[in-house]
Amino acid sequence: MDNEAAFDKFKECAVEVLQVPSEKVTMDARFAEDLDADSLDLVELVMALEEAFDVTVEESELEDIETVGQAFELVTSKL
Amino acid sequence: MSPAPSDTATSGRVVLVTGGSRGIGAACAAWFLANGDRVAVTFRGEAAPVAPPGAAQRFLAVRCDVTEPAQVEAAYGEIEARWGPVEVLVSNAGITKDTLVLRMGEDAWHEVIETNLTGGFRVAKRAVAKMLRLHRGRIVFVSSVGAFVGLPGQANYAASKAGLVGMARALAREVASRQITVNVVAPGVVDTDMTGALGKTRVGELEAMVPLGRVGLPADVAAVVGFLASDGAAYVTGTVVPVDGGLGMGL
Numbered sequence: 001m002d003n004e005a006a007f008d009k010f011k012e013c014a015v016e017v018l019q020v021p022s023e024k025v026t027m028d029a030r031f032a033e034d035l036d037a038d039s040l041d042l043v044e045l046v047m048a049l050e051e052a053f054d055v056t057v058e059e060s061e062l063e064d065i066e067t068v069g070q071a072f073e074l075v076t077s078k079l
Numbered sequence: 080m081s082p083a084p085s086d087t088a089t090s091g092r093v094v095l096v097t098g099g100s101r102g103i104g105a106a107c108a109a110w111f112l113a114n115g116d117r118v119a120v121t122f123r124g125e126a127a128p129v130a131p132p133g134a135a136q137r138f139l140a141v142r143c144d145v146t147e148p149a150q151v152e153a154a155y156g157e158i159e160a161r162w163g164p165v166e167v168l169v170s171n172a173g174i175t176k177d178t179l180v181l182r183m184g185e186d187a188w189h190e191v192i193e194t195n196l197t198g199g200f201r202v203a204k205r206a207v208a209k210m211l212r213l214h215r216g217r218i219v220f221v222s223s224v225g226a227f228v229g230l231p232g233q234a235n236y237a238a239s240k241a242g243l244v245g246m247a248r249a250l251a252r253e254v255a256s257r258q259i260t261v262n263v264v265a266p267g268v269v270d271t272d273m274t275g276a277l278g279k280t281r282v283g284e285l286e287a288m289v290p291l292g293r294v295g296l297p298a299d300v301a302a303v304v305g306f307l308a309s310d311g312a313a314y315v316t317g318t319v320v321p322v323d324g325g326l327g328m329g330l
Contacts, residue, residue: 017212040253
């Protein structure tokens with residue numbers, strides 16, 4: 001899977017779980033401020049991403065994640 | 080009298096009652112069926128409970144031991160495949176292994192905690208995962224007045240049932256933003272096999288302490304569980320409702 005296809009897949013998950021328009025899901029978008037996502041949303045998103053990408057994300061790895069780009073990097077680093 | 084609810088596989092909410100083959104669980108299943116919901120019950124060793132007349136399409140019995148994560152997952156998979164995600168969970172499966180603390184082996188301790196408390200955690204966790212997406216859901220844990228009075232011989236049981244209260248409150252806060260409510264009922268002395276195991280004398284002594292003057296019926300508890308899962312209880316979460324004829328009032 002190339003980077004673009006991976007981001008499309010990531011975006012699909014984010015749009016579905018966070019119920020935001022896909023154009024808002026950019027690399028720079030901050031989950032809390034820009035996407036209005038609370039901690040429960042993030043947990044839900046992580047679970048969706050784990051399923052979609054068939055990866056496992058540890059709780060501790062999520063601590064410093066603030067932007068879509070950071071989350072995307074974390075997930076793709078495990079592929 | 081209202082007409083009997085229609086028996087189709089697509090009407091009513093999807094309800095799961097763990098430990099639904101007898102006692103309070105069976106009464107809860109009957110309550111939700113009468114309410115027109117689709118009801119799945121889990122059961123263990125006994126013969127599978129059968130659908131009451133006129134509810135064959137809305138009743139599903141799933142063999143599942145809540146102490147086995149794989150069986151819990153399989154049970155949810157079966158229910159979801161047939162009806163979709165669980166909207167109402169009644170976490171009721173529970174056991175007793177009564178004995179005085181000095182005689183209580185660690186196995187008796189762990190077995191009761193594992194079934195009553197960890198089993199509740201396990202089924203609720205799995206239910207919540209789907210309820211979050213739905214932005215609705217009702218969870219009711221069946222605790223016990225024993226959680227508060229602590230009858231002798233029931234250290235393991237009392238701990239497990241008190242544990243459910245703390246867990247329910249934490250979970251209630253975690254999922255409240257999604258309009259999912261989490262509540263607890265605390266039945267008192269109810270006419271079930273579990274209570275019967277205490278022996279006639281002991282049940283008689285307990286009954287004498289009940290202000291309303293009688294042992295409770297499983298249906299008495301089911302009615303309150305049904306209410307907590309109803310639209311009328313939309314603004315009730317994280318609470319403990321005793322259904323004990325007044326036995327534990329004030330505790």
